[in-house]
Every structure is written in C-alpha cells, then in structure tokens.
Amino acid sequence: MPPESCECKWFDSSFLSGSCGSTGSLAFFMSLVDLVIRSQCSVADPCRRRTTATRFPAGLEYPEELDFVVVGGGVAGSVVAARLSEVPGWTVGLLEAGPEEPTATSVPAFASAAMGTELDWRYLTEPQENACLATGGICAWPRGKMLGGTGAMTGMMYSRGHRRLYDGWRDAGITGWGYDDVLPYFKKSEANRNPGLVEPDYHGFDGPISVQQFAHRPPMADSIVRAGVELGYRTGDLNGHNQTGFSVAQVMVDDGLRMSTSRAYLRPAHGRPNLFVKINSRATGLVLNKLNNRVQGVKYVDQYGEHMVRARKEVILSAGVVGSAHLLLVSGIGPAEELLRAGVTVFQDLPVGRNLQHHVSVGIAATVNASEEAHYLTMDGISEFLATRTGPLASTGLTQTTGFLTTSYAVDGVPDAQVYFDGLAPNCDKIPIDPEGPAYRNIDDGSKRAYVWARPTYLLTRSRGYIALRTGNPFDNPIIQPRYFQDRRDVLAMVESIRLVLALMGTRALAEWDMQPDPTPYPDCAHYPHGSDAYWICVVVTDTKPENHHSGTCKMGPVSDPETVVDPELRVLGIPNLRVMDASVFPTGPNCNPIAPVIMVAEKGSDMVKQTWRAYTHEYNVPPTK
Numbered sequence: 001m002p003p004e005s006c007e008c009k010w011f012d013s014s015f016l017s018g019s020c021g022s023t024g025s026l027a028f029f030m031s032l033v034d035l036v037i038r039s040q041c042s043v044a045d046p047c048r049r050r051t052t053a054t055r056f057p058a059g060l061e062y063p064e065e066l067d068f069v070v071v072g073g074g075v076a077g078s079v080v081a082a083r084l085s086e087v088p089g090w091t092v093g094l095l096e097a098g099p100e101e102p103t104a105t106s107v108p109a110f111a112s113a114a115m116g117t118e119l120d121w122r123y124l125t126e127p128q129e130n131a132c133l134a135t136g137g138i139c140a141w142p143r144g145k146m147l148g149g150t151g152a153m154t155g156m157m158y159s160r161g162h163r164r165l166y167d168g169w170r171d172a173g174i175t176g177w178g179y180d181d182v183l184p185y186f187k188k189s190e191a192n193r194n195p196g197l198v199e200p201d202y203h204g205f206d207g208p209i210s211v212q213q214f215a216h217r218p219p220m221a222d223s224i225v226r227a228g229v230e231l232g233y234r235t236g237d238l239n240g241h242n243q244t245g246f247s248v249a250q251v252m253v254d255d256g257l258r259m260s261t262s263r264a265y266l267r268p269a270h271g272r273p274n275l276f277v278k279i280n281s282r283a284t285g286l287v288l289n290k291l292n293n294r295v296q297g298v299k300y301v302d303q304y305g306e307h308m309v310r311a312r313k314e315v316i317l318s319a320g321v322v323g324s325a326h327l328l329l330v331s332g333i334g335p336a337e338e339l340l341r342a343g344v345t346v347f348q349d350l351p352v353g354r355n356l357q358h359h360v361s362v363g364i365a366a367t368v369n370a371s372e373e374a375h376y377l378t379m380d381g382i383s384e385f386l387a388t389r390t391g392p393l394a395s396t397g398l399t400q401t402t403g404f405l406t407t408s409y410a411v412d413g414v415p416d417a418q419v420y421f422d423g424l425a426p427n428c429d430k431i432p433i434d435p436e437g438p439a440y441r442n443i444d445d446g447s448k449r450a451y452v453w454a455r456p457t458y459l460l461t462r463s464r465g466y467i468a469l470r471t472g473n474p475f476d477n478p479i480i481q482p483r484y485f486q487d488r489r490d491v492l493a494m495v496e497s498i499r500l501v502l503a504l505m506g507t508r509a510l511a512e513w514d515m516q517p518d519p520t521p522y523p524d525c526a527h528y529p530h531g532s533d534a535y536w537i538c539v540v541v542t543d544t545k546p547e548n549h550h551s552g553t554c555k556m557g558p559v560s561d562p563e564t565v566v567d568p569e570l571r572v573l574g575i576p577n578l579r580v581m582d583a584s585v586f587p588t589g590p591n592c593n594p595i596a597p598v599i600m601v602a603e604k605g606s607d608m609v610k611q612t613w614r615a616y617t618h619e620y621n622v623p624p625t626k
C-alpha cells in the first residue's frame, strides 16, 4: 500500500538504507525494505503520530506558557508527559530534540539499526586508559534522538533487577524507594501477555506496556536455557521472587511490534487537547529566577529559531543520563568550580554529572553447526512479517536469551553478571544479495558453520566516572569520562564472567549444535597464553563493549548525602519546581536492562507531581497505585 493511501498525512524518517554502513546495492535493498515497511498503515500508525506542524490543537501556535514542561521524549519523558496530561485541567508540553519515532524501528529484527544514524546522538567518550583500546581508547555511546528515545533502538528486553537493590536505596535514606514501594509502579506500567510464564504477584496485566516473549525464536535459544540448567541454574520468571537463572526473556512488544514508551503512552494520548508535543525542538537551557530559586521556563531551538516556553508549575527533565546532566550544567546547576572554568554563572552548586555508572561487556565468539538457522533477510521474510507479524523478523534472534549470574564479587547473592547472546537474526549482516558482504564473512560456506556470540556483562561495576562541560555552549557535546575499569575488581569480575560463559559453551545442550569457542587469538592479545587470565584481561580492555546501560549523573539521595542532586521526590536540591525523571537519578544502576526501572521512575515521579499539586490546590485526585 503506498503511503498516500493512509488516511492521515505524516512524515517518516527513513534510516535503514544507511544502517548497514552499506553503499550501492545494499543501500538500495535496505531503502526498499524501509519503504515497504513504511507503506503499511497498520505498522506506521499515521493518525496517532506527531508531526512537525507548528499548529497545535484549536489552531494555536506552540504555547508560550504551560503548566508543565517536560524536556526529552525518550523512555521516561513519554511516560511523564502522558501521565501528567491525564489531568484535564493541566497543560503539558513535551520538547524532543529528534523526530517522531520512525516506522521501521518497530520491526524487532531491526532492533538497533538506528544506531549510528541521524537518530543517534553518537556520543564518544574521552580516551580510556583501560578500555576500548582497539579504537584508541574511545568508546561509542549510542543514545536515541527521537520520540521513544534510546528505547526505540534497544533489544526490547524487559528486566527489573533484584529487590535488594531497591531496598539498598531505601536503607541509604531514600525514603519511599524500597522494593515494596516501587513494585506497584512496575505493575502499573505493565500488561503481561504471558501470564502462564510469570509469578502473578509480581506482575501487572492491564498497564500500557505490553510485555511478552517474541513470536519467534531460533531453537538454539532454548538450548542456551537448557545449558544454563545443566550448569545448575534455574529457569523461570527472572522478574519474580528470584532473579538468578536463564530464560528466553520477555520483551516489550505488542502484536509483533516494538512497544516503545512513545507508542505505548504518547500515541494513545494523541487526541488530548492539553498535551503539546513538539518534536525537532532542542532545549538549550533553563530560565532560572534567583529571587525565588525557581525555574521559570525552558529555552529551545527549532527550525525557526530560539524560543522560550514558560512553566507555571514545574519543569521536568527527562533528557537522559547525558542530556539531563548537560542541560543542568549549561544552566548553571553543577559543581561551581567546573562551571566557572567553562564560563557559566553558578546558580546552584551541586554534584551534577558525577556518579556516572555503566555496565560493560565483551563478545566471545563461537561457531555452531547451524547455518540453516542463520535466517537471511529476504523479501519473503519481510512479507511474512507484514502479513502475520511472525517469522524471523519478529525477533532479535539469539539476543532474546539471557542469564543472570553471580561471580565471587557478588554480595548477598545479588546477581552481578548477565550474559547476552547475539546471532541467528535476519538483520543487515545477512543480506543475500551481496556475496562479498558481512553475511559471507560470518558464514564459512564450506563447513556450513555460523558465528554466534556470547556477551558476558558485568552489572555492578565499582568504577565511577563523570560528565562535565567542555564549554558553556549547549551545542558542544559534554565531556564523557566513564573511567572504565578504574576499579580493578571490575575487570577481574569480567574474567570470571567469561569463564562462566565458556563453561556454558561446553555443555551437552550446546554440544547438540557443536558449539566451539573461536580458537583464533584476539590479534592484539596473541602474545599472552591463550585463555589465561592475562589473555582475557587484554581482550576485555581492548575489545570493550560498553553496554549502553548508563546511569547516575543526577543522583537521587537524602539531602544529607553530599553526592545528592535530586531528593527522594526527584526535585533538584534548592529548586523546588525542577525535577529530573530518567536513568540519571539512579543512585546505583539497576543490575539489569534499565528500561523497566526507568519507566517505574517516570510512573512514580508522575504520581509525586500529581500529589504535590493536589496538596496545594486539590486540583486532581490521584488514584491509588496498587
């Protein structure tokens, strides 16, 4: 169906053509794939998308004053804007630097295809002494720039982390954030569609985010779970009473399509006359009033120039771990010395940007006797997906399998390592029209073997980095200094995680696929005895895979903690009508994929805002969250 025949007009970002780093016939093929997917109205959802039009409900220009202004329409911001605009008497604005979420991001097989494109902020770290040495110590930090944010280019895995983690927050003085306090918000956001697979007391069944297993998986995914069981791990609900073990994960999908928060929360709210979503509009600073220590509004830039929107009640930053910290810093809220060095007038001296945390991983290659399982991206596969929302395009291949493990560095049995798998997915690695392309680099035709990867990941890293101003110009990227492996225990725990993965590869369950770790020594580490600790340490620091699960740059804490940026009500200290709601508030990053915890923060934070203003004005009755 051509786009014109859909009833509503819309603009879609096309990004697949460049997503394989390809030129010529590959780029053409991927453009065609993009076009075919975009032309399906049931996938494109044209009538509920946001457009760049400057006209808003009732023929208004974008308002100059609103009750609430939310900055960043990513995972958290989409939730916050949708929840606050449930109150009919309030006006809510959402500013997002990127465009509406493109249609093709909703196809699971293209999970991360937007990385490296215009839909990615494409941040780079400062050179690291002990990480990413293969790329000069510089690690890539992909971050989504579109409605749905980074959540629109993820593997969609739904994971919540261990209860002790949240109880640890509570015990550190962060009142109201113990596991029993946050569980209702996990449940509120969730519509679990596999009730038979989960422990019902821990799950929600009628929230906005559809959570279920993919409609398709390569059979090897189940073998990996069996391999875990063979090693003595449990399988089952990893978001229930026990997080440790292996499973084919539940993911955020609905009817075969990615369920980003922009699709789950914003699109159903598209008809609300009090919600003003503005895409392609980048916030450049906060307007602050020293007389009353309040934020008055937000400056932003769109295609027409610079504007300001005033906030009668509150401004909420949901611009992510980099974006929220950066916006505070350029606005004069941050470490005083650093601000002065960058020529920024200090409004509030706070440790913004500190406490930066991350997960870290490395890819361990293996070959398997599974060439028939290595699905290629073909037009038949695309037709199958569009007609039935099943088939190889309806999943991320082996990436949907995961395990949570403990190393000897784990405390109180809380899993500190996670293993992911990659391979057997029909993405742009496996396009049949280019015999010299990556598909054929990965598959040795003679032996009919395919490459797969296990990705041991360390979750509870002890190294801490920071984000700081490079200049006071909001368009200059900040300094991103993660200090990977600054704490030696992080690299030693990685080596243990690698050994757990190698044990997994040696199980009978995976022998069925003749899984063989790739014996080729990593070139830069070949001078170490193969397989020794020194060899693996070298591989980890050379071929580091930063796991994209960053947190902590606007740390939530008790007022007494000198590292605190936001209080347990998510208010920036000293500025009562400015809150932060996104992954930057985690005092310690969750030991899991972070989207579900980020949504929980946004849900809980939105209820706090509703409570605050109810207390002042009785404007709105907050329904209890069970």
Ligand SMILES: Cc1cc2nc3c(=O)[nH]c(=O)nc-3n(C[C@H](O)[C@H](O)[C@H](O)COP(=O)(O)OP(=O)(O)OC[C@H]3O[C@@H](n4cnc5c(N)ncnc54)[C@H](O)[C@@H]3O)c2cc1C
Residues within 6 Å of the ligand: 071, 072, 073, 074, 075, 076, 077, 095, 096, 097, 098, 112, 115, 142, 143, 144, 145, 146, 147, 148, 149, 150, 151, 153, 154, 155, 156, 157, 158, 159, 281, 282, 283, 284, 318, 319, 320, 321, 323, 324, 327, 547, 548, 549, 550, 582, 583, 584, 592, 593, 594, 595, 596, 598
């Ligand atoms: C490749 C990859 C795979 C991942 N896989 C998973 C997974 O399977 N499961 C999981 O749970 N997590 C996954 N993650 C992590 C997850 O995506 C992030 O933790 C999560 O998106 C963080 O949410 P957030 O709301 O804090 O920020 P984001 O989702 O990044 O949202 C921030 C938003 O703010 C906007 N913004 C920033 N600055 C400004 C500004 N100045 N003005 C206006 N707008 C601005 C951005 O464009 C963006 O839309 C993955 C991440 C990556 C990169």
